[in-house]
Amino acid sequence: MDFTLTDINGQEKGPLEHSGVEFVLGTDNDFEIKIQESLYDSDKHGKNCRFFCPQTEYGGLIRSPHPVTGDKIVKLTGMSWRGLLNQRAISPEKNTYVYLNGEANTVLSTYISKLGMTELFEVSGENSGIILDNFQVPLQAMLLDAFDQALEQQDARLEIKYRQGSANSKGYVQLRAVPITDHSQNVELNEDGSVKLDILDYKNGINHLICLGQGELEERQQVDLYAWPDGSTRKTQYYYGKDLIESYYENTTVESLDELEEEGRDKLEELRDYKQLKISVSSDIDLELGDVVGGRERITNIRMTAPVVRKIVNVNGKGRATITYKLKGED
Known part of the structure; x- marks a missing residue:
């Protein structure tokens, strides 16, 4: 896997010579590059310089150089393209619910433009065939999180690829919605x-959860929940004898049996096989x-x-x- 560097304007400056690159994508969405200190050049390793592997999402914007003089290296850290998308609030101007409706690429393009991110990102103009159906974005959501969740409901995901520009032209990060591959x-x-x-x-999980709510002794709220081998949770028992594994769950903050059952089902999901x-x-x-x-x-x-x-x-x-x-x- 080979990488190319650019200056802060996106003009290519040749290959990245390094002694190691690490990406963490899906959680931190960041990277770390190690280069020999003798190779450091602020014109291509400085803040807001890009690096990329063509036609992949492996790349990002360099934000911080970190010299490690004892090892004679410089660590370059920053955010991947995915990370940059998740540093922008989807609706910073108001604290109300946002709803995503329409063809996914069109909707995403609207927000990339609205948030002033077109210098680096471009959304494919093709019709993805993926329709976002009145998806309610959680409050205080970031752009990437919002679209990841909306697309997941449609069995889709965001594809991210760096596209090189023509001679003397800047490249850009192309975004498009695509179906997930099973x-x-x-x-x-x-x-x-x-x-x-x-x-x-793991076969030692709880399969009978005794859920206890408010009250004392015989008056105490109780719901019995049972795990079944098909993954469902029911109120009828499946496992007996040596296969029966039980545990108690107490929650005295709920007001009703329905609430106790709802909380108990979530707890059994954590404890089952x-x-x-x-x-x-x-x-x-x-x-x-x-x-x-x-x-x-x-x-x-x-x-x-x-x-x-x-x-x-x-x-x-x-x-x-x-x-x-x-x-x-x-x-």
């Missing part, structure tokens, strides 16, 4: 080749945030699927990339 339908990741799996099939899938792959497999993957561990034959919610990308000085994914449901 890799579990046609690709099963296993431990062949460059894939490393860590699958936990679960599966957890962790994946580490080399650069020949690149999954996108929001995409769904499936994995199978050959010894135990455990299978599961989950969407990607975080990527940690490490690129060494020779351009070799290793990507670690965090999937939904991981700690």
Whole structure:
């Protein structure tokens, strides 16, 4: 994976020579670059200079140089393109609900223009076929969070790619809404080749939660909730004998049995059996945030699927990339 540098105006200044680059995408949405101190040049390593890997989302805006004299390196840190989108409030001028309606690219383009972000970002003019249907944006939401949540409801995600400009012209970050890819339908990741799996099939979870509310002794509010093997929560029992695992849940702040049941269902979701899938792959497999993957561990034959919610990308000085994914449901 090779990167190109630009000056603060977006004009290309040649390749990035480095001894390591790390991205964290999906949570922190930032990066760190390490270069030898003898290579530092403020015209291409200074604040607001860009770096990018063409036709990918791997890049960002350099914000801070951090010399480490003992190691004779300079660390360059900043926000990825995704991170920059999440540093802008979607509706900074008023504290009222915002609703997103219409074709996704058109709606996103409106906000990129409204927030004055067109110097760096451009939204595809194509019709995505993805319609946002009166999505209510949470109060105090940031731009990326709002669109990620709206698109998730439509089984879609935001695609981010850096496009190079023509000769003597600035490049830009292109945004567009695309459907998520469910890799579990046609690709099963296993431990062949460059894939490393860590699958936990936790079978010691609570399957009977005794929920207690207000009151004393026989008068105390009580709701019994039971986990079923299909993932549902019911008021009828499935597990008995050696398979029955019980626990108490107390909540004296609720006013009604309905509230106690609602809170108890959320608690049982935290305590019940679960599966957890962790994946580490080399650069020949690149999954996108929001995409769904499936994995199978050959010894135990455990299978599961989950969407990607975080990527940690490490690129060494020779351009070799290793990507670690965090999937939904991981700690």
